[in-house]
Amino acid sequence: MSNPRDRLEREQVYQPAEDSQLLATTVSDEIGPTDRVLEVGTGSGYVAGQIVGKTGATVVATDINPHACRSAAAHPIEVVRTDLADAIKSQFDVVVCNPPYLPTDPDDELDDWMEYALSGGPDGRALVDPLLEELPRLLTDDGRAYLLVSTLTGIDAITERATAFDLQIETIAEEPVPFETLTVLKITLKH
Numbered sequence: 001m002s003n004p005r006d007r008l009e010r011e012q013v014y015q016p017a018e019d020s021q022l023l024a025t026t027v028s029d030e031i032g033p034t035d036r037v038l039e040v041g042t043g044s045g046y047v048a049g050q051i052v053g054k055t056g057a058t059v060v061a062t063d064i065n066p067h068a069c070r071s072a073a074a075h076p077i078e079v080v081r082t083d084l085a086d087a088i089k090s091q092f093d094v095v096v097c098n099p100p101y102l103p104t105d106p107d108d109e110l111d112d113w114m115e116y117a118l119s120g121g122p123d124g125r126a127l128v129d130p131l132l133e134e135l136p137r138l139l140t141d142d143g144r145a146y147l148l149v150s151t152l153t154g155i156d157a158i159t160e161r162a163t164a165f166d167l168q169i170e171t172i173a174e175e176p177v178p179f180e181t182l183t184v185l186k187i188t189l190k191h
């Protein structure tokens with residue numbers, strides 16, 4: 001049984017759910033043992049841990065939440081506490097992200113770490129848009145990114161934004177759940 005301190009820590013970290021599982025399963029089929037992988041917003045480290053376990057790839061993971069960073073460090077990955085990927089200066093074959101994507105009214109925003117995990121701002125794309133902008137810097141020439149989003153996030157708007165940054169985008173997995181369809185987008189650089 002966990003002690004109260006561990007429980008408090010766990011309550012401040014997004015625990016793996018259907019979205020985490022869909023992303024982990026989908027990307028594990030797309031990654032090989034020599035790939036260098038960056039996971040942005042790793043939370044508990046579940047997705048990163050699954051990637052290492054299933055593919056043997058090397059994974060670096062970021063999160064802005066210090067509790068998440070501590071939790072993720074239990075996996076055989078390198079964890080960096082940073083906003084998005086600001087402290088990451090190298091390039092990766094694969095970038096993976098299950099961002100906070102729920103559209104949230106500013107009046108309903110809570111000031112806690114779970115809000116960071118869930119709220120994507122008024123349009124749901126507060127983290128998605130800056131990540132798209134960062135992908136050309138983070139990806140190797142033939143690199144690819146996998147982004148878990150939802151019909152609530154506005155997939156047409158993401159596609160339009162990606163095109164503006166010279167990125168190609170395709171849907172490679174979908175899973176209907178109550179109130180939304182979870183979607184994995186594969187994003188590559190246009191050549």
Ligand SMILES: C[S@@+](CC[C@H](N)C(=O)[O-])C[C@H]1O[C@@H](n2cnc3c(N)ncnc32)[C@H](O)[C@@H]1O
Nearest residue numbers: 014020041042043063064065083084098116117
């Ligand atoms: C929906 S959770 C996903 C967690 C985990 N990847 C999973 O699939 O179970 C989103 C994660 O992104 C992190 N996050 C939110 N804003 C961030 C930012 N600006 N920079 C880095 N991580 C961020 C949150 O702390 C949270 O751990």
